[in-house]
Amino acid sequence: MNFAKMHGLGNDFMVLDGVTHNVYINPEQIRGWADRHRGVGFDQMLVIEPPYDPDLDFHYRIFNADGSEVAQCGNGARCLAIFAKRKGLTNKNHIKVSTKAGKMTLHVERDGRVTVEMGVPQFAPDQIPFRANKEEQTYLLRENDQTLMFAAMSLGNPHCVLEVDSIASASVAETGALLATHERFPEGVNVGFVEYLDRSHIKLRVYERGVGETLACGSGACAAAVLGMRQGKLDEQVEVELPGGKLTIRWQPGQTVRMTGPVEYVFDGYLKHER
Numbered sequence: 001m002n003f004a005k006m007h008g009l010g011n012d013f014m015v016l017d018g019v020t021h022n023v024y025i026n027p028e029q030i031r032g033w034a035d036r037h038r039g040v041g042f043d044q045m046l047v048i049e050p051p052y053d054p055d056l057d058f059h060y061r062i063f064n065a066d067g068s069e070v071a072q073c074g075n076g077a078r079c080l081a082i083f084a085k086r087k088g089l090t091n092k093n094h095i096k097v098s099t100k101a102g103k104m105t106l107h108v109e110r111d112g113r114v115t116v117e118m119g120v121p122q123f124a125p126d127q128i129p130f131r132a133n134k135e136e137q138t139y140l141l142r143e144n145d146q147t148l149m150f151a152a153m154s155l156g157n158p159h160c161v162l163e164v165d166s167i168a169s170a171s172v173a174e175t176g177a178l179l180a181t182h183e184r185f186p187e188g189v190n191v192g193f194v195e196y197l198d199r200s201h202i203k204l205r206v207y208e209r210g211v212g213e214t215l216a217c218g219s220g221a222c223a224a225a226v227l228g229m230r231q232g233k234l235d236e237q238v239e240v241e242l243p244g245g246k247l248t249i250r251w252q253p254g255q256t257v258r259m260t261g262p263v264e265y266v267f268d269g270y271l272k273h274e275r
């Protein structure tokens with residue numbers, strides 16, 4: 001089986017062509033290939049498939065390193081657009097795809113970056129999903145003698161974001177692991193730690209559901225920017241500085257979130273022995 005290794009700001013992917021090949025994968029294989037010592041090594045596996053709807057160009061499936069299938073991956077969506085063009089699956093610069101979460105449009109820019117229309121954020125607790133009596137701007141959760149304060153939303157996948165004084169000293173591994181599997185998030189959650197620099201610049205680290213901390217999370221960057229805008233702390237265009245690099249996020253209430261960033265094609269590979 002052929003695959004491509006790609007990344008967006010260090011959030012890395014094994015990308016499979018399910019348009020011209022039949023791709024059969026199971027969670028155990030994904031976990032094996034995701035292994036950074038014994039496999040290919042990646043945060044997510046992406047599979048591009050034929051569209052389910054004549055208005056669309058492709059369907060797009062996403063699997064975390066732990067084998068779980070999820071509905072959204074922003075950095076992956078940018079890579080998928082470049083993969084489709086490079087493999088000759090399309091010559092379009094505006095590519096319409098569906099995921100388990102709905103429809104998205106990917107725009108390949110003249111400078112090679114890709115802008116993704118990520119969808120309209122949802123804040124109602126049952127849509128995240130998050131167990132709460134009512135929708136709030138921020139929620140409090142008491143755990144192990146500490147009180148955690150965070151905002152939460154869905155962008156097709158669940159996110160919560162905690163404000164910290166410094167991302168350098170934030171307890172990303174510990175608090176991230178605690179919240180990512182907390183029973184009040186019945187489907188788990190991606191956990192962002194945001195440091196505000198000014199009204200158009202933030203720093204962010206993300207502990208991803210099904211992976212752990214990654215060098216960048218596109219949907220996490222959108223969530224941190226949108227939640228900061230919603231709280232009146234940020235303007236409608238924000239530069240998000242992640243450990244792996246920068247993304248530009250634009251949003252107006254009620255609209256789709258636009259994320260712009262780079263893509264790197266690392267290499268093409270061939271899996272000789274199937275697991």
Ligand SMILES: N[C@@H](CCC[C@H](N)C(=O)O)C(=O)O
Pocket residue numbers: 011043044064070071072073074075076157158190208209210211214216217218219220
């Ligand atoms: N890295 C991604 C998000 C991947 C999915 C996430 N871990 C989840 O479980 O929802 C991104 O760039 O958005």
